[in-house]
Amino acid sequence: MSKSTTSSTQPDPRTAKGSLAAFKGLMPFLRPYRKQFVLAAIALVFAAGATLAIPYAFKQMIDLGFAPASGPRNIDNVNATFLALFGVATVLAVATAARFYTVSWLGERVTADIRDAVYRHVVTQSPEFFETTQTGEVLSRITTDTTLIQAVVGTSVSVALRNTLLFLGGLVMLFVTSPKLSSIILGLLVLVVVPIVLFGRRVRSLSRASQDRIADASAMAGEILNAMPTVQAFTHEKLEATRFGQLVEGAFGTAMKRIRARSLLTMIAIVLVFGTIVFVLWLGAHAVLEGAMTTGDLGQFVLYASIVAGSIGALSEVMGEAQRAAGATERLMELLSVKSPIENPSKPFALPARTANGAALALNDVTFSYPSRPEVAALEHLSLSIKPGETVAVVGPSGAGKTTLFQLFLRFYDPQGGSITLDCVDIRQLDLHTLRGAIGIVPQDTVIFSADAMENIRYGRADATDEEVIQAAKQAAAHEFIERLPEGYKSFLGERGVRLSGGQRQRIAIARALLKNPPLLLLDEATSALDAESERLVQSALEAAMVGRTTVIIAHRLATVQRADRIIVMEDGKIVETGTHASLVALGGIYANLAALQFHNVHVTH
Incomplete structure (x- = not known):
């Protein structure tokens, strides 16, 4: 410690x-x-x-x-x-x-x-x-x-x-x-x-x-x-x-x-x-x-x-x-x-008008090391281009740099080399609120505040009406369990959401992201804490939510990424494989080994 x-x-x-x-x-x-x-x-x-x-x-x-x-x-x-x-x-x-x-x-x-x-x-x-x-x-x-x-x-x-x-x-x-x-x-x-x-x-x-x-x-x-x-x-x-x-x-x-x-x-x-x-x-x-x-x-x-x-x-x-x-x-x-190394530009650029398909995202020769571990490269000369409306899944072993990508997208850190662009604008030239306002995230460790269910979901967009909050909850398959709480949407969820199960907390976070309605959606193990039934409900809700926006998914459970337009396989901060589920399995590389371990040679339809 x-x-x-x-x-x-x-x-x-x-x-x-x-x-x-x-x-x-x-x-x-x-x-x-x-x-x-x-x-x-x-x-x-x-x-x-x-x-x-x-x-x-x-x-x-x-x-x-x-x-x-x-x-x-x-x-x-x-x-x-x-x-x-x-x-x-x-x-x-x-x-x-x-x-x-x-x-x-x-x-x-x-x-x-x-x-x-x-x-x-x-x-x-x-x-x-x-x-x-x-x-x-x-x-x-x-x-x-x-x-x-x-x-x-x-x-x-x-x-x-x-x-x-x-x-x-x-x-x-x-x-x-x-x-x-x-x-x-x-x-x-x-x-x-x-x-x-x-x-x-x-x-x-x-x-x-x-x-x-x-x-x-x-x-x-x-x-x-x-x-x-x-x-x-x-x-x-x-x-x-x-x-x-x-x-x-x-x-x-x-x-x-x-x-x-x-x-x-x-x-x-x-x-x-x-x-x-x-x-x-x-x-x-x-x-x-x-x-x-x-x-x-x-x-x-x-x-x-x-x-x-x-x-x-x-x-x-x-x-x-x-x-x-x-x-x-x-x-x-x-x-x-104390000065934050992440500062707003003196003359921020504006993002182009939002299109029907979502946002374009690109990493150009990005190299990054965490300030607390400057000798270890979390990402090394990484380039990636994601088209508007595309769903890209990122997989790989722990420590490969998957979560680091999300932290750089949100500009929690700046890379030491290279650049990241959103709709062809370098994110360092964007106001931080503009950048983060365009991104919705469902983190692996869901944060629930000491407030009722309505306010926890409304955290995604502070000016949302009660009806919009309820609609987002329905999309995230959270409406039914919230309604069963003693006071429904006015039920206090306890400090850090102690009154909810892991799956319920996850669905609250998904509802929060859906309420924000951003052009870019980041899902970090969004279905990892759900049981089979909840995962089916949430997966269908997420698939509907992905329509009209660009989505980047991090997942260890490969069943959640098979329908992605493209799968990126990372190892040691580098992209080592790219393709669809079927093409990567046929390649016989890292992804194929991960798939073999998880599916145990069970036939999976694509």
């Missing part, structure tokens, strides 16, 4: 410079919401300003309200001070609520946009990407990583900006209150920043490693859950559970290293910051006793020092969250930067 990442999605060490560098990739997702950021900033400034006004109100209350003076004036001062304090608290409450609502909205909105962008990008990737990238890895990035970014955009950025304002504002007010004590506290706080920065880098690297381990576990779980029948058939439940447990424990161990580093960072920050504050307040207490400061000044200094200390502590917490989100952002940006 392969690793879950490809070289195209491996992290580039040059990008791992720091949190700010990593977050640059988020800018395209943040720019559309400048207005909301401005509103959040305004609310943030008002909230920070109200917070910074509270210590000054307390100073006024202490110095004017409780200092020795005549009674009535003191009561008036106390009343006015408390009324002002309530006003400040009201402003703080409204601004905080507005800030929370705005930044939470931004977090949800930006995260939704990122998830949508990543998913839209991933579904446009060629099969080359999915050869070596597990779906669990992609899902981990779309879910877990975007959740971390949501926490940063929706909470941490706001908290960081708020505490930065409080730190700067509190620092200014400390100097206004007592320049001497503030100079001492500032010099000591500079020493506090050094260990915070050093440990912050350590947390960031561990955060990235933690996310990678979680993605590995998620990828393996997705792979195994999709293959449960095979796992259970080989009685590997305990083995797979153990393997998953080892990955989970590995992720836990990496996470604990990150948590220990963050815990140590928090402890160091709190001890150093509050140690500094306590020391300076001790100096301040002596200044009051010596008459160099008023009691109100000391009280104000204490509150501003608490605000500064609290803001530094909050910023260290936010730094830890930012380190985790920076790693997540890098992983998502790596995924978004």
